[in-house]
Amino acid sequence: MNSNELREMFLAFFESKKHLRIPSSSLIPSGDPTLLLTTAGMVQMKPYFLGEVTPPANRLTSSQKCFRTTDISTIGDHKHLTFFEMLGNFSVGDYFKENAIEFAWEFLTSKMGLDSDKLWVTVYLEDEEAFALWKDKIKIPTERIYRYGKKDNWWGPPGLEGPCGPCSEIHYDFGQTLGCTPIASPEQIRIWEEGRDYAESDVNQPGCHPNCDNCERFVELWNLVFMGFFQNQEKELSPLPAPNIDTGMGLERVSVISQGVRNVYETDLFRPIIKTVCLLTGNKYGEDNAIDKGIRIVAEHSRGAAFLIADGVIPGNDDRGYVLKRLLRRASFYSRNRLNYPPDSSPLLPQVVDSVINQFGCIYPELEINRKHILAVIENEEERFYLTLDWGVHTMELLASEAQKLWE
Numbered sequence: 001m002n003s004n005e006l007r008e009m010f011l012a013f014f015e016s017k018k019h020l021r022i023p024s025s026s027l028i029p030s031g032d033p034t035l036l037l038t039t040a041g042m043v044q045m046k047p048y049f050l051g052e053v054t055p056p057a058n059r060l061t062s063s064q065k066c067f068r069t070t071d072i073s074t075i076g077d078h079k080h081l082t083f084f085e086m087l088g089n090f091s092v093g094d095y096f097k098e099n100a101i102e103f104a105w106e107f108l109t110s111k112m113g114l115d116s117d118k119l120w121v122t123v124y125l126e127d128e129e130a131f132a133l134w135k136d137k138i139k140i141p142t143e144r145i146y147r148y149g150k151k152d153n154w155w156g157p158p159g160l161e162g163p164c165g166p167c168s169e170i171h172y173d174f175g176q177t178l179g180c181t182p183i184a185s186p187e188q189i190r191i192w193e194e195g196r197d198y199a200e201s202d203v204n205q206p207g208c209h210p211n212c213d214n215c216e217r218f219v220e221l222w223n224l225v226f227m228g229f230f231q232n233q234e235k236e237l238s239p240l241p242a243p244n245i246d247t248g249m250g251l252e253r254v255s256v257i258s259q260g261v262r263n264v265y266e267t268d269l270f271r272p273i274i275k276t277v278c279l280l281t282g283n284k285y286g287e288d289n290a291i292d293k294g295i296r297i298v299a300e301h302s303r304g305a306a307f308l309i310a311d312g313v314i315p316g317n318d319d320r321g322y323v324l325k326r327l328l329r330r331a332s333f334y335s336r337n338r339l340n341y342p343p344d345s346s347p348l349l350p351q352v353v354d355s356v357i358n359q360f361g362c363i364y365p366e367l368e369i370n371r372k373h374i375l376a377v378i379e380n381e382e383e384r385f386y387l388t389l390d391w392g393v394h395t396m397e398l399l400a401s402e403a404q405k406l407w408e
């Protein structure tokens with residue numbers, strides 16, 4: 001199933017469960033000074049969850065544009081992304097844990113037809129209700145229900161304050177052959193989690209497990225947040241006016257599973273962009289890890305930059321502008337130094353971004369509407385970067401030759 005079909009299937013499924021489909025909001029959060037960029041589908045729901053604004057319906061569904069800055073320096077590996085689309089269903093004081101769990105399970109197993117034996121779930125350490133729902137209602141064997149603490153199974157608030165709560169995640173198992181060690185039992189992981197110092201790495205883990213960071217056996221697919229609390233800037237919790245549901249499933253990750261590929265860059269969301277980068281730079285994808293990393297960085301950052309500019313971000317030296325500048329400079333640097341894009345050719349990134357707009361413009365019309373502006377901003381920034389880079393290299397060469405003369 002291609003990603004457009006998947007996105008549509010998700011939204012239509014939740015419409016059939018009486019949810020109102022709402023458009024993605026901008027990557028620039030409105031009315032929330034504590035948040036730099038929209039990091040999750042629930043960002044536009046915050047005023048509803050807090051009881052400040054009446055929602056258009058108590059059940060909502062969306063495919064939300066999201067941007068997370070924490071991972072920029074890791075982009076180029078097989079799984080991290082800055083920009084991604086998050087599929088979500090939301091209940092504003094309507095249904096709670098039971099329906100949220102049932103809907104997610106029905107979508108994955110009946111609609112998508114995933115093998116239920118490959119789905120493992122996690123719950124918050126103290127969440128007996130969620131544990132019992134998975135075990136008794138959904139009939140997941142207890143060997144595949146794990147309990148974790150706040151790091152993995154408590155979500156929010158996004159920004160300095162806001163709604164938050166315990167969560168339950170569904171993980172997909174790519175198979176034992178990808179595991180780092182034999183699997184640890186839920187009981188071993190519970191004991192480890194209860195006494196765990198999160199500052200430590202995972203070296204002391206009692207075995208592989210759904211949240212293992214040491215291998216690629218599991219991928220977190222869907223996060224169901226039971227949004228019951230408000231956390232203030234002093235980190236104090238108080239109950240929200242009503243319990244809410246916020247769920248999020250990354251379209252890129254679910255496309256990996258649906259399309260039977262190994263990583264997000266092999267899905268139809270990235271293949272055309274990767275192909276463009278290869279054509280323009282004369283490189284081949286899949287033959288050399290270092291080259292692949294460069295190709296991924298150029299593709300990923302071009303995609304992220306196009307969406308940021310379409311929503312009104314321009315390169316600058318602070319906040320969102322700096323995030324965009326960093327993306328464009330990192331992509332330019334890799335295109336020249338790793339992919340050997342010739343300095344005298346016309347700027348690369350506008351050509352890559354053009355293919356991004358061709359691909360996503362029909363789903364996100366703001367890309368198409370702002371095409372000329374997006375391309376002009378990117379071209380200008382790429383040229384400025386090369387000028388700075390060339391000036392820096394030239395200055396270093398001059399200094400080196402002066403130093404040489406002093407030696408002679």
Ligand code: SER
Pocket residue numbers: 039040041042088155223224225246247248249
């Ligand atoms: N807000 C949660 C997340 O981002 C669920 O959507 O994971």
